Amino acid sequence: MSTLIDTHCHIQFQGYKDDRNEVISRCIKKNVIMNAVGTQMDTSKKAMELAEQYDNIYATIGLHPIHLHATEVDEEESNFISRDEDFDETYYDELAKSKKVIGVGECGLELYHVPEGQNSDKILDKQKDILGKQIKFAKKHNLPVVFHCRDAYNELLEYLKLVTSDQGSPITGVVHCYSSNWENAQQFIDLGLYLGFTGVLTFPARKTNPQPTIDLLEVAKNIPLDRFLIETDAPYLSPQAYRGKRCEPWMVEEVAKKMAEIKQKSVEEIMELSVNNAKNLFTNIK
Numbered sequence: 001m002s003t004l005i006d007t008h009c010h011i012q013f014q015g016y017k018d019d020r021n022e023v024i025s026r027c028i029k030k031n032v033i034m035n036a037v038g039t040q041m042d043t044s045k046k047a048m049e050l051a052e053q054y055d056n057i058y059a060t061i062g063l064h065p066i067h068l069h070a071t072e073v074d075e076e077e078s079n080f081i082s083r084d085e086d087f088d089e090t091y092y093d094e095l096a097k098s099k100k101v102i103g104v105g106e107c108g109l110e111l112y113h114v115p116e117g118q119n120s121d122k123i124l125d126k127q128k129d130i131l132g133k134q135i136k137f138a139k140k141h142n143l144p145v146v147f148h149c150r151d152a153y154n155e156l157l158e159y160l161k162l163v164t165s166d167q168g169s170p171i172t173g174v175v176h177c178y179s180s181n182w183e184n185a186q187q188f189i190d191l192g193l194y195l196g197f198t199g200v201l202t203f204p205a206r207k208t209n210p211q212p213t214i215d216l217l218e219v220a221k222n223i224p225l226d227r228f229l230i231e232t233d234a235p236y237l238s239p240q241a242y243r244g245k246r247c248e249p250w251m252v253e254e255v256a257k258k259m260a261e262i263k264q265k266s267v268e269e270i271m272e273l274s275v276n277n278a279k280n281l282f283t284n285i286k
């Protein structure tokens with residue numbers, strides 16, 4: 001059986017507290033390697049610890065933009081108050097000592113969860129500041145960046161173009177759970193980045209496209225074969241075949257199937273391409 005890599009999941013989250021071992025066993029049986037992505041200090045540490053414990057788990061460490069300010073986060077399978085944190089470089093330096101840490105993130109810009117009564121420009125400035133610190137941190141450790149973006153694609157593009165020209169060298173990384181149009185996608189690709197597709201791609205067309213002006217199927221169709229990654233964002237975003245169930249990393253095979261259909265290639269070919277792409281970006285995956 002061929003290997004698959006779920007390049008973005010949260011196997012360390014509370015949603016798996018009762019049966020994490022079984023979920024990981026199912027992934028091992030299906031030859032699925034996963035990248036457990038951190039969102040703040042605790043979840044980054046836990047991702048690294050799981051990665052140290054299991055061969056098929058790798059970790060990405062960093063600070064998600066929603067954790068910069070305390071806000072209530074209501075996702076389809078979780079509801080929690082996020083604490084506010086600053087990017088504590090010394091703390092993350094310690095975690096980065098692990099050979100199983102393969103990336104920095106998820107970090108980025110997010111204008112979806114703006115706390116009530118707060119100024120979105122101010123929030124964006126703070127998010128950019130923290131993002132900049134993590135891009136530098138990633139460079140220092142020679143690791144790629146996992147970008148998170150929601151309702152702020154133009155802002156992220158503008159920011160990354162600025163940083164790239166300031167530094168005079170490209171940033172390596174992926175815009176995970178990509179959900180903007182092809183025009184923006186091309187610009188991220190021109191910056192040298194990869195785009196990650198989740199189970200959202202398998203939803204009925206009406207739901208696949210977050211806004212009428214965004215055609216994810218078009219993005220998937222047009223993206224060069226060496227620039228796409230497949231992921232689950234588990235425990236969120238179960239692919240259509242498992243809608244209503246908690247998402248697990250092995251379900252990434254559904255994204256591969258859909259991508260094969262869109263690209264008019266065999267599932268085997270898409271699996272192989274996606275694994276090569278993942279290893280080209282996350283060079284520490286063995």
Ligand SMILES: [Zn+2]
Pocket residue numbers: 106148149176177
């Ligand atoms: Zn995200």
Ligand SMILES: [Zn+2]
Pocket residue numbers: 008009010037106233
């Ligand atoms: Zn995520």
